[in-house]
Amino acid sequence: MAKSRTQIDRRVQAFIQTCRRQGLKVTHQRMEIFRELAVSRTHPDAEAVFRAVAGRVPSISRDTVYRTLSTLEAEGLIRKVEPVFESVRYDANLDPHHHFVCTACGAIHDFYSEDLDRLPIPPSVKALGQIDSAQVQIRGVCSVCVDRKSQSRQHRAE
Ligand SMILES: [Zn+2]
Ligand SMILES: [Zn+2]
Structure with missing residues (x-):
């Protein structure tokens, strides 16, 4: 984004x-x-x-x-x-937001989701203490790295 x-x-x-x-x-x-x-x-x-x-x-x-x-x-x-x-x-x-983490290049991208902001906290977590905030971290490979990988595959194929 x-x-x-x-x-x-x-x-x-x-x-x-x-x-x-x-x-x-x-x-x-x-x-x-x-x-x-x-x-x-x-x-x-x-x-x-x-x-x-x-x-x-x-x-x-x-x-x-x-x-x-x-x-x-x-x-x-x-x-x-x-x-x-x-x-x-x-x-x-500092706004409520979540992270997409690329496991290939280490880039961390912000994303927003009202659904995730309202994520229900499981009772087992509430039992651990007072909740201040919750942030979701999604791991994957970013599109830049996906492109880079497919390009290097093409190179090898040539
Ligand atoms: Zn990446
Ligand atoms: Zn962030």
């Missing part, structure tokens, strides 16, 4: 407002890091955020990116995605 300009702008505006409300300075670096997450369609890890932001802000250090992501996460401005692969991934989308 492509992210629209307005959706990104809405998240950036909400980010700025929340920072102000929580007394967190909206620095150029924080803004660049958040924007990178908001624009990205794949829920990047800290290393990928660093590489992308360093392309635009060469003075930024890896340490700053890692620390900023932790700060933003602690302030509730971004969310950690449950580790699916070896590294923690981050999400700028």
Whole structure:
């Protein structure tokens, strides 16, 4: 699902407002890091955020990116995605949504489903404690990877 300009702008505006409300300075670096997450369609890890932001802000250090992501996460401005692969991934989308995880390339795509938002929580889970939220994770192979695979098969056949 492509992210629209307005959706990104809405998240950036909400980010700025929340920072102000929580007394967190909206620095150029924080803004660049958040924007990178908001624009990205794949829920990047800290290393990928660093590489992308360093392309635009060469003075930024890896340490700053890692620390900023932790700060933003602690302030509730971004969310950690449950580790699916070896590294923690981050999400700028705080709306209720679910994830499609590509097991080939590791991309995590957002999708929306009101039915899944209303997913009945089994009594056995309720017995475990208080429920705050539920998110569905669907694993599969994304269409980019499916195409790549079928192309390489064609190559071999030629
Ligand atoms: Zn993929
Ligand atoms: Zn997400």
